[in-house]
Amino acid sequence: MTKSSEINDKILWTNFKEGDKPSFEKIFNHFYPMLINYGHKFTHNNYIIEESVQDLFIKLWRNKLNLGDPPIVKLYLFKAFRTIIFRKLKKTASHLTEDIDDEHYNFSFVLAPDQKLIDDEKTEEVRKTIQVALSILTARQREAVYLRFYEGMSYEQIAEMLQMNIGGTYKLIYRALERLKENLGEMLFSAFMAAIVAKSISLS
């Protein structure tokens, strides 16, 4: 399903490595919202998020001669971006008093209120239930769920992003979903899954 966009990414990537600025700009434009969104899950400090994107692209351009050909550009960018933003968060030590490491960090996603339903108390209630259920997960579980269902990444890709083996990734997501089901109940859980799966399909 994602093949055509991946091929397109690859062509742009090859051109960019040869020094083609317009291709580089296209890569930037295509991935900017995704990276900003992803960064937003780690921190609400827009300055840090934007600076991380900026640093990533400046580094890419300056190292373009030494870059390889990643099989999936998106995965490569997400992974590099994650490293940069982690380093920055550690440096500023905002949000957390303890040190930030692979297990201890902030990762949260919040469902936006739909304008049409904003006044509805029930809407608010459902959203809260989901928010609470999500907050019970560990940051790593939340991130894995996000990458799997919102970003449509495969288990292999998530394993690479989070630097763990595939078996561990399956387990991580399986446990996360089990926990969500426990806390949401069958009905809400299936609704949640249907909604996010539909989203990831429409995205890719």
Added chain:
Amino acid sequence: MKTDSFFRKDYSDYSVGDFLADEDFVTWVKDGEEDEELSLHWNAVIENLHEKSSMIKKAMELVRILSSQEVTGNYDRKQKIWNIIQDRTDESRTGQVINLARQLITRYRNIAAVFITIVLLAGAGWTGFSIRSAMIKSDENVFTTIYSPAGQKTEVTLPDKSRVWLNSKSTIRYSSSFNIKNRNIYLDGEAFFDVAKKSIPFEVKTSAINIKVLGTAFNVKCYNDEDIVEATLVRGSMKIEKINYATGLSEEILLKPNQKVQFLREYSGKPDKDKVISEAPTVKEAENTPLEQVKQVSFINSYETEKSSGWKDGLLIIEGESLGTLSKKLERRYDVKFVFTDEELKKFKYSGTLREYSLEQVLNALKMTSPINYRVDKQVVYIDKNEKANSDFIKLTNK
């Protein structure tokens, strides 16, 4: 995406959960408008299953809530970010620009070194104290206001035994419940705090940021007529809170000793950057002041805190500041007004540390290190271009 049994499905036994688990249903609710076939199908289902309409409605609502995009980051500055990347990856230009800037900086640094040694000879300490305490009545509270006028610095001991050094043209205000219910101080301007340790948190509220500490020493600079806001921690630990207007959430920044953080106020639709200095600065209630966007611009890890707090010990510390910014500092310190005949002159940059000195002597030092002339007339300092020195200066920088 449509399942094989698309048209043959029987929905009469469906529960809300079944609808939610139905991929076609979810797809239709999400973006059914684009798919005519799906639309027709589901509209027909709703028509035929009248008794299920409330159930379907509920399922639709759930899908909408759940599929509403999560709160996203802010894409407004995409173009700006791209411009920065573009700028910093432009091989044809960067080299030259950086080189020119570097030449200028090195040249000025050398001059500044000379300039420091000349001026360091004299040392006038604390110029003068002035405490003006006024009682202002408000509905619930009686406020004490302390204002340190231009040209003067003020040292105060607060009811909780914390000490405050107030820089020129700065005001602090606290209520009668200070040290009872809270330890809240409202600040406009610059102050150094040496906070007595107590269980009640000590909070400094300004128009841009709020600072929370227990027992520490720190410097805060937040003049209402300056766009740069700074906090420097000498010892202890500090929490800074500010509202992020893009997300509406409050952000926290933790400082450790020897760290300094800078913020920039950003005004939406603000016509010009140089606001007129108000005659008598007033402390506004931080909670009631409509805040502009305040953005963190730098975070310095091992900072020589004397640079921020040196003013209270009579030092004039200039860290690569433009004449424009420096003139504001001098205006407050010497109670004068600067007038520039040429806006370009505001761009000259200086670095250096001076012992307290007379205005005349500081101006002479500036004159020696940059192509300017000055004239002082009744508390007004007129700065204009020194044509001869300027042409020499241009020759030097064009090399």
